Amino acid sequence: MPPPPNVARMRRCLATLVSLALAVSAVAAGAADAQTKKKPPPPKPLCAPRVLVLSAMPVELSAVLARLGPHFTVTPKTIAGRDYYVGGGHGEGVVLALTGIGPVNARRAVDAAFDAFTCGRKTAIREVVFSGVAGGDYIGDVVVPARWSLAGTQSFPVSSRALAVARKVATKVQSQLLTKAPAGDPACGCVTSPDAVTTVAVTHAPAVEVGGVGETTDPFTGRALPCVPGGGDVFGCTPCAAQTNAQRDGAAFVPGVVPFVDPAFFAGYNSSAAGPGYVAEDEETAAVAAETAKRHVDFVAFRAVSDGGGDPLGLPGFPVQFFYYRQLAADNAAIATVAFLNAGG
Numbered sequence: 001m002p003p004p005p006n007v008a009r010m011r012r013c014l015a016t017l018v019s020l021a022l023a024v025s026a027v028a029a030g031a032a033d034a035q036t037k038k039k040p041p042p043p044k045p046l047c048a049p050r051v052l053v054l055s056a057m058p059v060e061l062s063a064v065l066a067r068l069g070p071h072f073t074v075t076p077k078t079i080a081g082r083d084y085y086v087g088g089g090h091g092e093g094v095v096l097a098l099t100g101i102g103p104v105n106a107r108r109a110v111d112a113a114f115d116a117f118t119c120g121r122k123t124a125i126r127e128v129v130f131s132g133v134a135g136g137d138y139i140g141d142v143v144v145p146a147r148w149s150l151a152g153t154q155s156f157p158v159s160s161r162a163l164a165v166a167r168k169v170a171t172k173v174q175s176q177l178l179t180k181a182p183a184g185d186p187a188c189g190c191v192t193s194p195d196a197v198t199t200v201a202v203t204h205a206p207a208v209e210v211g212g213v214g215e216t217t218d219p220f221t222g223r224a225l226p227c228v229p230g231g232g233d234v235f236g237c238t239p240c241a242a243q244t245n246a247q248r249d250g251a252a253f254v255p256g257v258v259p260f261v262d263p264a265f266f267a268g269y270n271s272s273a274a275g276p277g278y279v280a281e282d283e284e285t286a287a288v289a290a291e292t293a294k295r296h297v298d299f300v301a302f303r304a305v306s307d308g309g310g311d312p313l314g315l316p317g318f319p320v321q322f323f324y325y326r327q328l329a330a331d332n333a334a335i336a337t338v339a340f341l342n343a344g345g
Contacts, residue, residue, distance in 0.1 A: 046079075046086075047119035051341065052128045053096040054109065056284045058188070059233035059326055060132040061085075061098050062240055063334035066193075069342075076242065079116040082109070083238055094341060095125075098238065103150070103216060103287035104224040110291040127162065127298040129345065130288055131337035133329035134214070134280040135318060136305035140177060140206030140328055142336045143279050143303050144170075145214035148286035152215065156289035159298035163210060165345040166300060166336075170208035173339045177206040177332045184327035187232050188240035194233075194327055202328070204310030208336055212279035214303065216286030234326070280305070302340065304333035 055061035065074060065085065073088035074096070087094035095117060099109035110128070117124040136143055144166045149155045180198040227237035280303045292299040306329035307321035315321045 046117050047124045048093065049126045050093055050095045050117055050124050051345075052110075052113050052117070052125045053094060053337065053341070054099050054106075054113075054128065054130050054284075054288060055096075055132050056099050056101050056106065056282075057132070057234050057330075058098065058236045058239045059184070059194075060330045060333065061096060062194075062233065063327075063330040064096060064131050064337055065239060067334050067338045069338075080112060082112050082116070083242070084113070084116065085239075098227075099284055099288070100225065100227050100237075101235075102220045102223075102225045102283050103218045104220065104222060106284035106287040107291055108224065110288050114291075114295065123295060123297065125297060127159070127300075127345070128288060128292045129162075129299075129337060129340065130285055130301035130303070131333045132282065132284070132301075132303055133306035133322070133326055133333060134282040134285075134303035135322075136280045136303070136308045138204040138206070138310040139202045139305050139308050139321065139325050140179065140204070140310065140332055141305045141308075142173075142177065142206070142208045142332050143212070143214065143305065144208065144210040144300065144336075145279055145303075146211050147213045148289045148301070149213055149215045149278070150286035150290060151217055154286070154290065155213070156286060156293050156299075158289070158300050162298055162300035162340075162345055165340060165343050166208075166302075167210050169336060169339045169343050169345070170210055173336050174207060176335050176339075177208070178328055178335075179206060181325050181328040182331065185233060185240060186323075188230070188236060195331065199324075200312050202310040202325075203312050206304075206332055209279065213277065214280040214282070214285055214301070215278040216282055216284060218283065220283075234323075300340070300345070302333045302336045304329035304331075304336075306330075 053064060055064065068074065074085045075088060077084050077086050082097065085096040097109060097113055099106040114123050114125055134143065144163065145158065146163055147155050147157050180201045182195040183197040183199060185194040228235040229237060233240055282303060285301045285303065289299050306325045307318040311321060315324055
């Protein structure tokens with residue numbers, strides 16, 4: 001099947017993120033014996049050890065943020081022009097960010113994150129986890145490849161330790177994976193949860209599959225596809241509830257989009273076909289794996305299938321299936337990713 005231009009993924013309105021970020025510490029009542037109240041521990045500095053969680057599109061990252069749980073607070077931070085969501089509470093060792101679509105954007109985002117979170121001359125990032133959607137065998141399945149191939153050339157292994165944790169998590173989250181496709185919130189209207197309205201159920205019971213080789217392709221031929229200010233859950237620059245920096249993002253969008261207006265780009269867009277034997281196909285993961293390999297940092301990716309088999313509607317593959325099932329896939333990838341984080345991944 002042709003690779004899916006990772007132009008899709010959405011998740012619960014960041015209304016949930018706002019509530020997580022605003023979680024308030026409980027205050028003990030003053031006692032007659034004048035006991036001193038315990039103050040919450042100060043937040044960890046940016047140089048503290050971190051797990052970097054990445055997604056390409058707003059739909060994917062919103063899905064992760066919405067499932068972190070009430071014990072996990074998130075504070076938005078902008079560092080060197082890039083937005084990060086820095087964990088607090090029990091999740092203070094985690095930082096989340098969007099890469100944007102395509103291998104060039106993914107590479108740049110990883111480099112920027114490693115520059116932003118350091119301890120002296122050393123990186124503060126101890127592991128990188130990707131959560132997103134992909135093409136694969138059956139819609140809704142979550143695939144955790146053991147290796148990632150970059151356009152069929154270079155190949156990068158995934159952390160064996162992370163794979164072992166993923167295998168333990170796989171059996172625990174199986175029953176939690178969604179089978180009905182949510183309508184989602186494509187325009188980031190944030191009127192209600194993107195999972196509030198469901199549509200059809202896939203015909204194949206979703207599962208978590210660990211192992212095999214994933215492939216990353218570059219239909220953009222070495223160009224960086226710009227995000228679209230206020231561009232919704234696929235092309236937007238931030239998770240839905242945070243799509244407010246239209247002026248800032250617009251300055252980067254205008255010059256960045258020019259190469260993609262050329263008709264020649266669209267003529268060759270579908271010319272790259274993935275080879276046989278790959279369990280997942282996307283446009284970012286191997287590029288991230290390459291950057292983490294340079295730094296000897298552990299890496300793992302949870303990619304849920306948005307276009308593949310098990311479609312009761314018989315839609316004609318990518319991109320139609322992708323746009324219809326992207327929310328289901330983003331949700332399932334997030335379920336597995338958060339379970340991995342909670343398991344100490």
